[in-house]
Amino acid sequence: AQKITQTQPGMFVQEKEAVTLDCTYDTSDQSYGLFWYKQPSSGEMIFLIYQGSYDEQNATEGRYSLNFQKARKSANLVISASQLGDSAMYFCAMRESRAGGADGLTFGKGTHLIIQP
């Protein structure tokens, strides 16, 4: 089973509209972290936002917010007032504690977001 599922391979959104990118995850850990990264066409991976499994409030960073629903194991990214520069691939990722202290990120397959003028 996939650990991170992003069900939207691609999305077209009108500029200035809000966007919700879906992410569901699978873990049996109580302590874990959820991340969103942005990858523009230039290729670099840009950290956007983080949500801890014990955080009671949804994380926000500027125009980005994370709609965290723990019982449903979902961690959707919301971008308010989208801009042309938001066009990029968006990856949801999870960080768990693993045997031997390993703690890397597991990524979903990504959503390709295109903002239209």
Add this chain to the structure above:
Amino acid sequence: DSGVTQTPKHLITATGQRVTLRCSPRSGDLSVYWYQQSLDQGLQFLIQYYNGEERAKGNILERFSAQQFPDLHSELNLSSLELGDSALYFCASSRTGLNTGELFFGEGSRLTVL
């Protein structure tokens, strides 16, 4: 600028050859991670090092190997290259042991195998 440096940025080579990708983590980060990004497989975790020791292995082929040196920089060695090894290889670093810490990614090394 994430503070993670990867070289080379682009590399073109032929099948059967061997290449080495280099990564310098952010100052103070002890953990280094290698990821492979290809169109069909997405972002795949390859291997993690912590303070010079291998900590976790992901989907890393036997033809690939890595190490982390005492100065904490890391190298990923890819040998007997095949066309399918063409991909973007990312190095990332972090403060380890914390689920709260983001990974800081380098700009990647784009490998093309002809």
